Structures are given as structure tokens and as C-alpha cells.
Amino acid sequence: MTDNDVAVVRPKQRSSGAPPGHAASAPSPGPAQARRRTGTTIRSRERWAALSFLSPWLIGLLAITIGPMIASFYLSFTDYSLGYGEWVGGENYARMLDDPRLANAIKVTAVYTFVSVPLQLAAALLLAIVLDRGLRGMAFYRSVFYLPSLLGGSVAIAIMWRQVFGTEGLVNQLLALFGIQGEGWVSHPDYALGTLIILHVWTFGSPMIIFLAGLRQIPSMYYEAAKIDGAGVLQRFWSVTLPLLTPIIFFNLVLQIINSFQSFTQAFIISSGKGGPADSTMFLTLYLYDQGFTQFDMGYASAIAWLLLAIIAIFTALNFLMSKFWVFYGDND
Amino acid sequence: MTETPTPAPARPRAKQSSATVGLKRFVFHLVLIAAAMVMIYPLLWMLSASLKPLDEIFSDPGLVPSSWEWGNYADGWNALPHPFEKYIWNSMVIVAGSILGNLVSCSMAAYAFARLKFPMRGMLFAIMLGTIMLPIHVVIIPQYILFNELGWVDTFWPLIVPKLLATDAFFVFLMVQFIRGLPKELDEAASIDGCGYWGTYLRVIMPLCMPALATTAIFTFIWTWNDFYSQLIYLRDVDLQTVPLALRLFMDSTGTTNWGALFAMSIVALGPIFGFFLAGQRYLVRGIATTGIK
Numbered sequence: 001m002t003d004n005d006v007a008v009v010r011p012k013q014r015s016s017g018a019p020p021g022h023a024a025s026a027p028s029p030g031p032a033q034a035r036r037r038t039g040t041t042i043r044s045r046e047r048w049a050a051l052s053f054l055s056p057w058l059i060g061l062l063a064i065t066i067g068p069m070i071a072s073f074y075l076s077f078t079d080y081s082l083g084y085g086e087w088v089g090g091e092n093y094a095r096m097l098d099d100p101r102l103a104n105a106i107k108v109t110a111v112y113t114f115v116s117v118p119l120q121l122a123a124a125l126l127l128a129i130v131l132d133r134g135l136r137g138m139a140f141y142r143s144v145f146y147l148p149s150l151l152g153g154s155v156a157i158a159i160m161w162r163q164v165f166g167t168e169g170l171v172n173q174l175l176a177l178f179g180i181q182g183e184g185w186v187s188h189p190d191y192a193l194g195t196l197i198i199l200h201v202w203t204f205g206s207p208m209i210i211f212l213a214g215l216r217q218i219p220s221m222y223y224e225a226a227k228i229d230g231a232g233v234l235q236r237f238w239s240v241t242l243p244l245l246t247p248i249i250f251f252n253l254v255l256q257i258i259n260s261f262q263s264f265t266q267a268f269i270i271s272s273g274k275g276g277p278a279d280s281t282m283f284l285t286l287y288l289y290d291q292g293f294t295q296f297d298m299g300y301a302s303a304i305a306w307l308l309l310a311i312i313a314i315f316t317a318l319n320f321l322m323s324k325f326w327v328f329y330g331d332n333d
Numbered sequence: 334m335t336e337t338p339t340p341a342p343a344r345p346r347a348k349q350s351s352a353t354v355g356l357k358r359f360v361f362h363l364v365l366i367a368a369a370m371v372m373i374y375p376l377l378w379m380l381s382a383s384l385k386p387l388d389e390i391f392s393d394p395g396l397v398p399s400s401w402e403w404g405n406y407a408d409g410w411n412a413l414p415h416p417f418e419k420y421i422w423n424s425m426v427i428v429a430g431s432i433l434g435n436l437v438s439c440s441m442a443a444y445a446f447a448r449l450k451f452p453m454r455g456m457l458f459a460i461m462l463g464t465i466m467l468p469i470h471v472v473i474i475p476q477y478i479l480f481n482e483l484g485w486v487d488t489f490w491p492l493i494v495p496k497l498l499a500t501d502a503f504f505v506f507l508m509v510q511f512i513r514g515l516p517k518e519l520d521e522a523a524s525i526d527g528c529g530y531w532g533t534y535l536r537v538i539m540p541l542c543m544p545a546l547a548t549t550a551i552f553t554f555i556w557t558w559n560d561f562y563s564q565l566i567y568l569r570d571v572d573l574q575t576v577p578l579a580l581r582l583f584m585d586s587t588g589t590t591n592w593g594a595l596f597a598m599s600i601v602a603l604g605p606i607f608g609f610f611l612a613g614q615r616y617l618v619r620g621i622a623t624t625g626i627k
Contacts, residue, residue, distance in 0.1 A: 049530035050451035057442035057461070057505065060498025065464050068475035075474065130365065137362070143614060144369040150610055150617070151376075154559040155577040156599035159584055160379045163390075163592060170378055173394040202372070209618055262468050265561040265577075272585055288470055293566055298474050305471045312468060 076303035081296050092303035102304070104279050105287040106311070112193060112283065113260040116200035121252055124204040128211035129241065142212070149205030157199075158269035162186050165195040186270055189278040196281060199266055207252040214248035215241070246327040254319050261312050264289070284308050376603075383596035390592050402593060406601075409594035413579055414571050417598060420579040424558060427492050427575065431557045432550050434496030435504050439549060440542065442499045443508030444534045448520060458509075464502045469562065477566060487570040492563060496553075504549045511545035512538060544616060551613040555606050576602045 051058075076092055078085040096102055127145055131138050151157050164170040167184035175182040185191040218241065226236045264285040267275065275282030275290070284304065292301030382390045383405055385398040393399075410417045445451070446458055480491040499505055515538065523533045539546070561577045568574060574582065580602055583595055610617070 046449055046530070047451045050445045050449040050454075053441045053445035053449065053530070053534070054451075054457075056438040056497060057499035057502075060438070060495060060500045061460070061464065063479075064476065064495050064498055064500050065467065065472060068472035068479065069467075071475035071478070072471055127368075130361075135358075135361070135365075141365055141369055142618075143610075144373055146614075146618070147376075147607075147610060148372060150555060150606060151559075151603055153561075154603065154606070155561055155580045156602040159580060159595060159599050160375060162584075163382075163596075164375050164378075168391040170375065170394055173392065177394070258466055258468075262470060268561070268565075269581060269584070285470055289566075292474050293477075298478070302474050305468075305474065309468060309471045316466075 072302045072305055075299055076306050078299045079297075080299045080302075082298075085299060088299070092300045095300065096303065096307065101279060101282065102287060105275075105282045105284045108193060108280065108282055109261060109284045112197060112200070112263070113257055116197040117253065117256045117260055119197070120201045120204045120256060121207055121249065123201060124207035124252070125211055125245075125249070127204070128208045128215060129237070131208075132212060132215040142209075145208060146205035149203040152199065152203035153265055155265060155269055158266045161195060161199050161266065162270050165191075187277055189276075189280040192270065192277055192280045196263075196266055196270065200260060200263070207256060210252055211245070211248060214245055218244050243328045247329060250319070250323050250327045254316060257315055257319065258312055261308065261315075284311075379596050380600055383593060383600045385593060387591070387593050390596075405593035405597040408591065409583070409598040409601075412591070412594055412598075413583055415574075417579065417601065419572075420574055420576045421601075423489075423573055424575040424577075427489055427564075428554055428557045430489065430493035431496040432553045434493060435499075435501055435549055435553045436546055438497055438499035439501065439504040440508055440539065440546065441534070442505045443512055444538055446505070447509045447512035448517075448533075448538070449530065461502050461505055464500070465506060473563070473566065480567065486567055487573060489568075489573070491567045492557075492560075501553070504553070507549060508542060508545045511542055515541055544619065547613065548616040548619060551609050551616055554609055558606060 075085070077087060077089060079088050079091070131141055131145075135141075148157075165185035166172075167182075167187065169185075171185065172182035183191060185195050222240050222244070223236060226240050231239060262285060263283060267281045267283050267286055268289075271277070271281045271286075273286075275286045285308070288301050288304045288308065291297045291304060377396055378394070381396045381398055384401050384403065385393065385405075386400060386402050389399060413420075442461070446454065446461070476491070477486070480486055483490075485491050485494075495501075519537050519541070520533050523537045528536060559577065561581070564575050564578055565581075568578060580595075580598060583598060
């Protein structure tokens with residue numbers, strides 16, 4: 001029924017010759033009445049349609065994203081715990097200042113992020129460049145390197161990691177072949193975080209796919225020109241590939257830093273939910289979970305959530321600021 | 334720098350071809366295969382360990398079990414309060430709801446953003462992009478309180494309803510990008526043929542969006558199947574536990590004494606992802622590449 005309306009209305013409007021925006025303001029009576037209606041109905045019809053198409057998303061935005069964000073900010077100034085809470089002002093934030101476990105959690109998260117992300121991106125870039133040479137079997141290699149990043153976030157893989165790096169795990173069995181007696185990597189405070197970093201690096205597949213797509217967009221004439229000018233393989237990489245790839249590197253960097261600050265599952269599984277041994281795998285997210293959903297100190301947990309958001313926002317902003325010095329956007333300037 | 338700035342070097346390289354290039358290529362493949370082996374060895378080893386007798390898991394880094402212990406799978410399947418199919422079923426229910434929710438709600442929002450004109454479109458689009466980056470940790474506590482008030486904790490609703498409301502904005506973005514690539518003449522033709530906005534969305538845009546819908550479905554499957562955090566928070570009832578929660582329960586209770594059975598169930602948990610990976614790799618790669626670049 002509504003379909004027919006539009007079909008009838010549109011040709012009419014077209015024959016009147018007036019642009020739809022002006023129709024509404026036409027002053028004369030009679031035929032203009034019809035014109036006014038058609039002009040506004042089309043526009044308002046489009047608006048109503050847009051509203052109906054957007055309504056699930058809008059409800060979600062308000063009820064599940066923005067509402068809870070505001071609530072979380074408010075809660076961070078209360079001592080809310082399971083249905084009961086009072087305004088305590090900035091007490092939660094003051095409490096952060098002398099909470100050594102929180103300071104440790106920030107440190108652990110930062111070390112994890114700033115060691116694993118560069119290593120992960122370096123591996124992704126290296127493999128992307130190697131695979132971009134159009135070798136036979138390239139699709140096979142790409143699949144093999146990509147697979148871990150699909151599986152890496154799962155509990156099953158974290159369980160596997162726990163065994164692989166355990167006292168009698170695969171790594172130590174392999175080391176024993178060379179006569180080396182390995183540690184219980186996962187249960188040693190000095191090494192447990194390292195195993196999580198290796199796990200993160202292992203999932204370099206998805207940034208690699210993004211690099212591959214970026215490499216394919218570099219016009220081959222640049223390489224030909226560089227070749228004619230006598231540039232060797234390394235020089236072509238340094239002067240052509242790398243500069244043209246910087247926007248993609250930047251994109252991956254921003255994305256991976258944001259993601260890695262939010263890592264949770266692997267550390268939770270490897271440490272049986274405790275962030276141990278000796279808090280050495282206590283990410284901020286684990287500490288937040290511990291405070292909010294184990295101790296049910298949801299006010300303080302909300303404050304931690306906002307600290308996490310602030311940290312992520314600051315590093316993302318820094319990333320954007322620094323990008324001016326190294327990211328190359330074609331012939332913009 | 335050490336090379337001469339003339340095209341001359343190209344010649345000798347062409348001459349050295351056959352043997353040297355062949356050798357080079359061979360070494361190249363050798364290195365790549367070695368790297369690929371290192372990458373998937375832990376996975377292959379876990380697969381073989383799920384079939385090994387217990388003592389061998391701790392002593393044999395090789396891939397071939399001395400005797401094939403299929404019993405590990407039977408043990409693992411029945412090691413928890415419920416047989417494992419119960420957890421698979423629970424996971425499947427959440428996955429199915431999430432896929433359906435994402436396909437409908439995200440494509441609707443995407444159509445509006447890509448094709449319709451309405452006030453504040455630019456601002457809303459920017460907000461939508463912003464929510465992709467928003468850490469779930471910032472909203473999880475009030476969400477929990479909200480769902481708790483609604484009596485939805487220990488039901489599947491907190492895991493499915495947000496998907497019905499397009500909170501996975503990543504997929505909205507993915508589909509906006511895709512719809513923008515479709516020629517606008519199609520919409521105009523449809524409207525001349527008497528299609529309203531809903532008609533155009535359902536009969537013209539959606540059928541053409543199949544690749545984007547497939548990407549969305551596959552990613553939603555993998556992410557929901559793998560999801561641990563929100564399931565951990567909302568599902569405490571033993572009857573509602575999902576595959577990741579069951580694995581965690583398994584590991585924390587009996588796992589360290591029965592690795593074979595635990596590995597067997599881990600393989601069961603990874604199986605569907607692997608299947609989707611094989612079947613839908615094209616869509617996965619395209620999804621990552623298009624949203625990544627544009």
C-alpha cells in the first residue's frame with residue numbers, strides 16, 4: 001500500500017518541475033496544496049523510514065551503550081554494591097592512588113601491550129611482505145598463518161597454552177631433547193606474562209591480512225620506477241613499500257593497542273581467574289572483574305573502568321598526534 | 334646504494350635464472366613451511382594429545398599416539414554435571430540468536446546510514462563508529478545491574494538482546510561500506526517500479542548484500558562461540574553454561590589430572606570454528622580487508 005503511494009506521488013512531483021525542497025514553501029493555493037503535500041511527505045516519509053530502520057540501533061545506543069556509560073560514570077562516585085550505594089564523591093579515585101594492586105595491574109597491562117603489539121605487528125608485516133610476492137601455495141600459507149588469530153581468543157587455546165608452557169608441557173619436552181631443563185613457565189611470576197605475550201604474537205594473522213590488502217593497493221609502477229632508478233630490494237622496501245604502508249601500520253597499531261588493553265580471557269584461564277602467580281598476569285580487566293563481580297565492589301570497579309577508558313583514550317590520542325610525524329598520506333601536503 | 338644506478342643489473346639476474354632462482358625459491362618455501370609448522374604445531378600436538386594415553390601427554394612431544402585413546406572423548410563428554418551436548422546446545426542457542434539479531438538489526442541500520450537522508454546523519458554515524466572502539470568493560474557493570482533488575486541474569490537474554498539492538502556496530506560499519514559500493518541507480522529503479530524504502534531494502538539491497546551478510550554471520554558465529562567474558566558474567570547457573578564456561582569448569586575442577594579428556598573437549602570446542610574457517614575463509618578475509626582499509 002505504501003509502495004503505491006510513493007509510485008503515484010513521485011511522477012507528479014517531477015512533472016511539476018519544482019525541486020522537492022522548494023515545494024513546501026510555494027504560497028499559491030489549489031495545485032500548490034498537492035505540491036506542498038508531496039514535497040513534505042517525501043522528505044518526512046524518508047525521515048520516518050530512516051527512523052524505523054534505525055530504531056533498533058537507536059534503542060541499543062541509548063539503553064545498552066550511552067545509558068550504561070553515564071550510569072557507570074555516576075557509579076564511580078558511589079560505593080554501590082548489589083542494590084545499595086551512596087554518593088562518596090571522589091573517594092574511589094582517591095583510593096586508586098594508594099592501591100598497589102591497581103598500580104601493578106596498570107604495569108602488567110602496559111608491559112603486555114607495549115611488548116606484544118610491536119612484536120605482533122612486526123611479524124604480521126614481515127609475513128605479509130613475504131606472502132605478497134605471489135608464490136605458489138600462497139593461499140595455503142595465508143590460511144595457516146591466519147588460523148591462530150581466529151582461534152586465539154578461545155578458552156580452548158588458553159587451556160592448550162597452559163599445558164604447552166606448563167612444567168611438563170610441550171615446550172619443556174622439546175627443550176629436554178636438547179638437554180635443557182625448563183621452568184614451569186605459566187606458574188613462574190617472572191615468565192607467566194611472557195607466555196601471554198607469545199600467545200598474543202601468535203595471533204598475528206588478522207593484522208597480516210590487513211597488511212596484505214594494503215600491499216596489493218600499492219601501484220606496481222612505483223616499484224618499476226624504483227627499479228629503473230636502480231633501487232635494490234631493501235631500498236625498494238624502505239623507500240616505496242614502507243612509506244606507502246604507513247597508514248595501514250598506523251591503523252593496525254591503533255586497533256591492536258585498543259584491543260590488547262582489553263584482553264581478558266587468556267589471562268583469566270591461564271591463572272584460573274586469579275591473575276597469578278603473584279599478580280603477574282593481573283590485567284586491569286581482571287582486576288576490574290575481581291572488584292566488580294567477585295567482591296561486588298561495583299563503585300570502585302566502575303572507577304577502574306573509567307581509568308581503563310582514559311588510558312585507552314590517551315594512548316589513542318597520542319597515537320594520532322604522533323602519526324603526523326611518520327604516517328604518509330600520499331600527496332596531501 | 335652499492336648498486337649501480339643503471340638498469341644493467343637486471344641482465345645478469347636474468348642470466349643466473351633457472352638454477353639459482355629455483356634454489357632460492359626452494360629455500361624460500363622451506364623457511365615458510367618451517368614457520369608455518371611452528372605456528373600450527375601446538376594445534377596439531379593438542380589434537381594428537383587428545384588421543385594419547387595420559388602419561389604420554391607429559392612425555393612425548395611427537396604427533397603420533399602410541400595407542401589411540403578414543404576413550405578420552407567419551408570421558409570428557411561425560412566428565413561434567415551435564416553431558417557435553419548440553420553445553421554445545423546452550424552455545425548454539427546463543428549463537429543462533431546473535432546471528433539472527435546481527436543480520437537483521439545491523440543491516441537495517443546500515444541501509445539507513447548508507448541510503449537515506451535524515452537529520453544528524455553525520456553525527457549519528459560518527460557516534461556509531463565511536464561505539465566500535467568503546468571497551469565493553471566501561472558499560473558492563475551498569476548493564477549487569479540493568480539486566481539484573483529485569484531478572485535476566487542467568488538467562489540467555491543479556492547475550493542475545495544487545496545483538497537485536499545492533500550493538501555490534503562493527504557489522505553496521507561493514508555493511509554501510511558494502512551498500513555504498515552498490516550502484517544507486519538500483520534504488521531509483523526500484524522506487525520507479527513502486528518499491529518503498531522497505532521494499533527496496535528487502536528486495537534489492539539485501540539480496541545484493543549476501544557477501545556482507547555472510548561475513549557478518551561467520552564473524553558473529555566465531556566471536557559468540559569464542560566469547561567468554563559476558564557469558565562468564567551472565568551465566569552462573571550450571572544448566573545454562575556454554576562450551577567456554579564448561580571448559581573452564583572442567584579445567585578448574587578435574588582438568589589438571591585428566592588432560593587427555595580436557596584436550597578432547599577443547600578440540601570439540603575448536604571444531605566448529607575450524608569448519609567455518611575452511612568454509613568461509615573468503616568472506617573472512619574480505620571482511621577484514623574491506624573494513625580495515627576503508
